[in-house]
Amino acid sequence: MTCLSLSPTPLLLRWLAGWTLLGLIPAFQPEWTAYWLLAGGLSLTITAWDAFTLHIRPPPLVERLVAPTLPLGAWQSVCLRITNTQEQPITLTVFDHYPTAAADCTDLPQRLTVAVGGWTELRYRLRPIVRGAWTFAPVQVWLESPRGLWRRDDRLGKPMTVRIYPDFAAIVRYIRLTSDQREALLGIHRRRRRGEGHTFLQLREYRIGDSLRQIDWKATARTRKLIAKDYQDERNQTVLFLLDCSRRMRAQDDDLSHFDHALNAMILLAYVALRQGDAVGVQSFGGERRWLAPHPGPGTLTPLINGVYDLQPTLEPPDYLEAAHLASTRQRKRALIVLLTNLRDEDQDDLRPAISLLVRRHLVLIANLREPVLDEWLAQPIQDLLQAQLYATVCHYLLQRERVQKELRRLGGILLDTSPQRLPTAMVNQYLNLKRGGRL
Numbered sequence: 001m002t003c004l005s006l007s008p009t010p011l012l013l014r015w016l017a018g019w020t021l022l023g024l025i026p027a028f029q030p031e032w033t034a035y036w037l038l039a040g041g042l043s044l045t046i047t048a049w050d051a052f053t054l055h056i057r058p059p060p061l062v063e064r065l066v067a068p069t070l071p072l073g074a075w076q077s078v079c080l081r082i083t084n085t086q087e088q089p090i091t092l093t094v095f096d097h098y099p100t101a102a103a104d105c106t107d108l109p110q111r112l113t114v115a116v117g118g119w120t121e122l123r124y125r126l127r128p129i130v131r132g133a134w135t136f137a138p139v140q141v142w143l144e145s146p147r148g149l150w151r152r153d154d155r156l157g158k159p160m161t162v163r164i165y166p167d168f169a170a171i172v173r174y175i176r177l178t179s180d181q182r183e184a185l186l187g188i189h190r191r192r193r194r195g196e197g198h199t200f201l202q203l204r205e206y207r208i209g210d211s212l213r214q215i216d217w218k219a220t221a222r223t224r225k226l227i228a229k230d231y232q233d234e235r236n237q238t239v240l241f242l243l244d245c246s247r248r249m250r251a252q253d254d255d256l257s258h259f260d261h262a263l264n265a266m267i268l269l270a271y272v273a274l275r276q277g278d279a280v281g282v283q284s285f286g287g288e289r290r291w292l293a294p295h296p297g298p299g300t301l302t303p304l305i306n307g308v309y310d311l312q313p314t315l316e317p318p319d320y321l322e323a324a325h326l327a328s329t330r331q332r333k334r335a336l337i338v339l340l341t342n343l344r345d346e347d348q349d350d351l352r353p354a355i356s357l358l359v360r361r362h363l364v365l366i367a368n369l370r371e372p373v374l375d376e377w378l379a380q381p382i383q384d385l386l387q388a389q390l391y392a393t394v395c396h397y398l399l400q401r402e403r404v405q406k407e408l409r410r411l412g413g414i415l416l417d418t419s420p421q422r423l424p425t426a427m428v429n430q431y432l433n434l435k436r437g438g439r440l
Helices: 010-022 024-028 030-056 169-177 179-186 219-222 260-277 297-309 320-331 345-359 372-379 385-411 420-436
Strands: 002-008 063-064 069-071 077-084 090-096 103-106 110-113 119-128 132-136 138-143 150-156 161-165 198-205 227-233 237-242 279-285 291-295 336-341 363-367 414-418
Touching: 002 010, 002 030, 010 077, 010 420, 024 030, 030 150, 063 138, 069 077, 069 119, 077 110, 077 336, 110 119, 169 363, 219 227, 237 260, 237 291, 237 320, 260 279, 260 297, 260 336, 260 363, 260 420, 279 297, 279 320, 291 320, 320 336, 320 345, 336 420, 345 363, 345 385, 363 420, 385 414, 414 420
Parallel strands: 069 161, 237 279, 237 336, 336 363, 363 414
Antiparallel strands: 002 150, 063 077, 077 119, 090 110, 090 138, 103 119, 132 161, 138 150, 198 227, 279 291
């Protein structure tokens, strides 16, 4: 606990101002001087005793209750539990020193009274806006004196560090859905599993809608009823994310940057892929370079999130060719390479050799973030020359961008061009389609 200082309250200042104004009376009627000085001495005694009483008072106990990890962009509740250890009620004003550079806050400061030997809980709302590890400083408490003339500035409780993660609420919502609901949410239509790319699971009775190719004629003849083969998607495959941390990903259309949207989509797809039995890894480029080798199993998700939660987009340009060389060297086995980036027409010369290198051994999915503002500009009516020029500029930009995408498709890449808000659904949708099509 750190005690900074005693300071007068507005009540004491008003009291002193009133006593000073009363000094005008002795100025015109000297016989009242003694009474005025007596009132001043009495006020001084009361004020000094009130200050001394506050100075020797033990501070209350303050405990902060907050989750050690918080999702980016979601409002969370933070609780401060304040316990009164004194033999009389206490009145105090509380302000929690949350990481102001990383979060928005409401409902602070708050003034409250705690009964003798009791405790109370103060709650306020916090919305993290920047990922990373951030520290809560000790809670600032203004403890009022018994007569309310002074307040003491204390810093109570222990500092604590919380981690601001990408928004994992999408994973929680996905887990809560049933299997059929997930399919409907993601727009996936089940296809009968047949041909290469699928593993035999079991024999079962034939159901209406099953393909004739699924019928096991030997088992049917043996049991004298139609028996079909059941298949499951192939497992033990690899999904490797190439995460662009360059200046391209600093663009921002809403509360989150393109990079934050890309992280949210990557984590959701990683969860789905791990549940499908695949291994998941991450390689970042275009800034801080990190490598998380692919590993299978549900336990991989936590270290993966811990490995990328504090990544931030930089001011460096993206080097796609270097990223492709590193990925090809590190990942020898065939994998689904998911490139999360924001393409520009000037990227063609760098991207073409990078994609050509990757598709020799891997299946490459390019998740390209499209700025929603481009579609908004195209939808606006043209009413003057300036709007016409803007419309032509956007059309030219999109045409150049489409040429880059066509070239990448010709080289063998799979293109997703979608808005940041729709990226998680689009990526999971495409991944499940590739799995069911046996393309991995």
